[in-house]
Amino acid sequence: VKTSKPRTTYHHGDLRAALLSAARALLDEGGVPAVTLREAARRAGVSPAATYRHFADKDALLVALAVQGFGEFAAAMKAAFEASREPMADMGVAYVQFAVDRPGLFRLMFGPAVADRSKSPELLEVIARATQLFDSGMKSRKDVAPGDPVAALRSWATMHGLAMLALDNMLPGYDPVMLAQALAKKGRLPG
Amino acid sequence: VKTSKPRTTYHHGDLRAALLSAARALLDEGGVPAVTLREAARRAGVSPAATYRHFADKDALLVALAVQGFGEFAAAMKAAFEASREPMADMGVAYVQFAVDRPGLFRLMFGPAVADRSKSPELLEVIARATQLFDSGMKSRKDVAPGDPVAALRSWATMHGLAMLALDNMLPGYDPVMLAQALAKKGRLPG
DNA sequence: TGTACATCAGTGAACGCGCGTTCACTGATGTAC
DNA sequence: TGTACATCAGTGAACGCGCGTTCACTGATGTAC
Numbered sequence A, B: 001v002k003t004s005k006p007r008t009t010y011h012h013g014d015l016r017a018a019l020l021s022a023a024r025a026l027l028d029e030g031g032v033p034a035v036t037l038r039e040a041a042r043r044a045g046v047s048p049a050a051t052y053r054h055f056a057d058k059d060a061l062l063v064a065l066a067v068q069g070f071g072e073f074a075a076a077m078k079a080a081f082e083a084s085r086e087p088m089a090d091m092g093v094a095y096v097q098f099a100v101d102r103p104g105l106f107r108l109m110f111g112p113a114v115a116d117r118s119k120s121p122e123l124l125e126v127i128a129r130a131t132q133l134f135d136s137g138m139k140s141r142k143d144v145a146p147g148d149p150v151a152a153l154r155s156w157a158t159m160h161g162l163a164m165l166a167l168d169n170m171l172p173g174y175d176p177v178m179l180a181q182a183l184a185k186k187g188r189l190p191g
Numbered sequence C, D: 001t002g003t004a005c006a007t008c009a010g011t012g013a014a015c016g017c018g019c020g021t022t023c024a025c026t027g028a029t030g031t032a033c
Helices: A015-030 A037-044 A048-053 A058-082 A087-101 A103-110 A121-139 A149-167 A176-185 B015-030 B037-044 B048-053 B058-082 B087-101 B103-110 B121-139 B149-167 B176-185
Strands: none
Touching: A015 A037, A015 A048, A015 A058, A015 A103, A037 A048, A037 A058, A058 A087, A058 A103, A058 A121, A087 A103, A087 A149, A087 A176, A103 A149, A149 A176, A149 B149, A149 B176, A176 B149, B015 B037, B015 B048, B015 B058, B015 B103, B037 B048, B037 B058, B058 B087, B058 B103, B058 B121, B087 B103, B087 B149, B087 B176, B103 B149, B149 B176
16 A cells, blocks of 8 residues: 655655654554554655665654654643543543554553663653643642642553553453543443 | 473474473563564474474464463462452552563463454453452452442553553553552552 | 374475665755855 | 755665475374274
């Protein structure tokens, strides 16, 4: 499958962005294992070697995708936080929703594909930003002492675990987002 | 690395078990990606083709490992449940402990390596057994209505999320088991 | 107890695959004067 | 405004790798009579 039209110019113009978006499509279609330099190059209409003008190696491409992912994630959390008077509940639901909507990306972000995150300061920073947003949500929660780290971690772990169990098909027959609502709002299971 | 001594007999004797234990060692050493039929055969001192006398394909080997893993997991949960008057808390801690002790196995069991679990009735059954144990723990919990599915799921998701975040290096500097204790017992974060 | 023979569990060589990565190269671009 | 030249972003072919899997085969085992 070729995403881009054949080029007319020798130079691509914005190959880096094209490779990233091709890789992102691969991630969405087939998960982390489907992301390869060669296939991304193919879709961008370019030879495999050309990728090395823009990424030092495959890992650099994965890191770039993860950075992008955490950026989107932080934005989604922020949106849920700001649009609500129940920020923790809505952030929890948004967390699971994000994972369900972009399973490949979610796995890339949190999984072992990027082995050593500390090699990329940019990645560390965007992770810190996404995490901090989650923490600051905790601090405004009504029923919890501000900045209670145990409660913050509990909420995070709960939603992360729910997302993972859902992606990994351990909750067959349930709608993950409805489960997230039930857990976040301490309501009942529908059905 | 060769695990077994060179054979003296033409037939191996118990190649299936040898392959499984070699594969298990690979899993412990290098995670799911390190598990290959060829390397397992190498360690068992046997040609690659010999594996096909005992496993239909690679997926069958992975399924067998997962079955083994869920068996160990169920046993660990059962032990924690029976040894305690705070079964939920101790099962939670045991859950995280299991993941930390056997990260490769844990990932294989819950992750996407085994794509379609429904192809193996044996796997489905052992999963059901492990899950049911967790549920029955819920039912004896003092502070929760017996069989409350929301509370059961919440505990499960919380511990699973904590385990995953820990394995995926998202909680650097913390001891996952101590965090599990804090979350399970609703205590404070030490430090 | 001995023998013919089916069956089973291995061998060893080979297959095709797609991957990440490197290399010498060439076409296009941009800059200095 | 034109030209020499350095630099940049591509090409295309090739490398070695390890993998899962198949094939015709052979050595060992077990069973029927």
